[in-house]
Amino acid sequence: MVSQRAADVTPFIAMDVLERANELDDVIHLEVGEPDFAPPDRVIETAVDSLRAGHTTYTAARGKPELRRAIAAHYDREYGVDIDPDRVVVTPGTSPGLFLAMAALVDPGDEVVLTDPHYACYPNFVRVVDGEVRTVTLRASEGFRPRVDDFAAAVGPDTSALLCNSPANPTGAVMDGETLAGLAEVAADADATPVVDEVYHGLSYDAAEHTMLEYTDDAFVLNGFSKRFAMTGWRLGWVIVPPDYVDAVNRLAQNVLICAPNFVQDAGVAALETPPDRLDEIRETYRERRDLLVDAVEGWGLDLGYTPQGAYYLLADVSDLPGDALDVADLFLEAGVAVTPGVDFGDAASDYLRFSYATDADAIETAIERIDALLATVER
Numbered sequence: 374m375v376s377q378r379a380a381d382v383t384p385f386i387a388m389d390v391l392e393r394a395n396e397l398d399d400v401i402h403l404e405v406g407e408p409d410f411a412p413p414d415r416v417i418e419t420a421v422d423s424l425r426a427g428h429t430t431y432t433a434a435r436g437k438p439e440l441r442r443a444i445a446a447h448y449d450r451e452y453g454v455d456i457d458p459d460r461v462v463v464t465p466g467t468s469p470g471l472f473l474a475m476a477a478l479v480d481p482g483d484e485v486v487l488t489d490p491h492y493a494c495y496p497n498f499v500r501v502v503d504g505e506v507r508t509v510t511l512r513a514s515e516g517f518r519p520r521v522d523d524f525a526a527a528v529g530p531d532t533s534a535l536l537c538n539s540p541a542n543p544t545g546a547v548m549d550g551e552t553l554a555g556l557a558e559v560a561a562d563a564d565a566t567p568v569v570d571e572v573y574h575g576l577s578y579d580a581a582e583h584t585m586l587e588y589t590d591d592a593f594v595l596n597g598f599s600k601r602f603a604m605t606g607w608r609l610g611w612v613i614v615p616p617d618y619v620d621a622v623n624r625l626a627q628n629v630l631i632c633a634p635n636f637v638q639d640a641g642v643a644a645l646e647t648p649p650d651r652l653d654e655i656r657e658t659y660r661e662r663r664d665l666l667v668d669a670v671e672g673w674g675l676d677l678g679y680t681p682q683g684a685y686y687l688l689a690d691v692s693d694l695p696g697d698a699l700d701v702a703d704l705f706l707e708a709g710v711a712v713t714p715g716v717d718f719g720d721a722a723s724d725y726l727r728f729s730y731a732t733d734a735d736a737i738e739t740a741i742e743r744i745d746a747l748l749a750t751v752e753r
């Protein structure tokens with residue numbers, strides 16, 4: 374019989390939409406969070422050379438020392454933070470890193486506080502370790518940026534972790550240093566641990582990026598190569614682990630993951646050496662797409678209410694259109710544009726649709742024309 378734990382896991386609706394969209398001809402995909410760029414050439418060459426050199430065996434569970442040193446150097450270069458490579462655990466993507474963090478922190482019945490809206494998979498990560506989800510509601514009028522006070526009010530004696538991400542999926546909100554420092558303090562006061570998913574770092578448009586590690590060592594910080602380096606299918610990420618948890622996380626990784634693919638770890642070292650101007654160019658391309666889509670959403674008379682500052686998403690309120698957000702998503706799909714209904718991201722997002730701009734500008738322009746034409750026929 375399927376366990377209660379597995380039965381409680383909800384589907385990832387964006388993936389369901391993708392499946393339905395793939396059955397139709399000529400659909401523009403604004404539902405998926407998958408970069409349309411290729412990884413840097415040197416990353417591909419390094420992976421091929423590494424394969425040919427026979428780097429196909431297991432590695433240490435926590436990752437190859439060269440990559441762990443390169444990740445530590447990345448924190449020094451980007452944020453001026455000194456991280457001991459012993460605290461770096463390499464994982465097959467950010468998602469397994471999140472699982473390690475939850476498994477290391479949460480006992481059955483412990484609470485994990487997250488934002489609403491939140492990344493669709495977060496509550497399920499909490500459920501699979503038998504934790505309880507508590508949420509703090511974000512407001513579009515505040516750019517969906519979390520209030521430290523709301524977290525302070527939500528934590529309690531059973532809270533073991535505060536889980537958030539910046540730049541955020543699905544909102545594109547970016548947390549400033551003051552908020553991160555405040556969350557670190559709230560967590561410390563509650564004897565809880567921040568878990569901060571920084572997988573969209575490198576994709577911020579009008580905001581300075583800070584890592585939680587600037588404010589505390591007592592945090593799990595997750596990151597990976599999927600977004601900044603467009604390496605979704607390579608499956609490579611990492612966790613920076615608080616010193617007291619290094620041994621436990623390593624044991625979990627040894628048992629549950631074995632290791633991240635050997636040759637992909639070599640490619641990860643090459644990715645971290647990507648010249649900054651190449652990354653700047655990609656970021657600029659995303660910024661232009663964001664501006665295009667923000668203007669279009671406002672042109673449709675939908676209430677955006679904020680400017681998303683990072684990642685490649687925006688969340689638009691569609692409650693002025695007939696039907697609920699699921700109906701509107703269906704209408705858009707019939708018009709040839711796939712988007713994700715907000716309900717995937719929490720109750721507070723149920724009147725919203727998430728648009729991803731990880732698609733080229735020409736396709737976004739066509740999607741805008743299709744929705745323009747559709748909305749011209751809809752009575753409001």
Ligand SMILES: Cc1ncc(COP(=O)(O)O)c(C=O)c1O
Pocket residue numbers: 406465466467468469492538542570572596597598599605609610
């Ligand atoms: C906030 C967030 N965290 C993690 C992931 C998964 O990243 P990875 O491919 O590194 O497992 C995603 C993917 O969309 C995401 O949006």
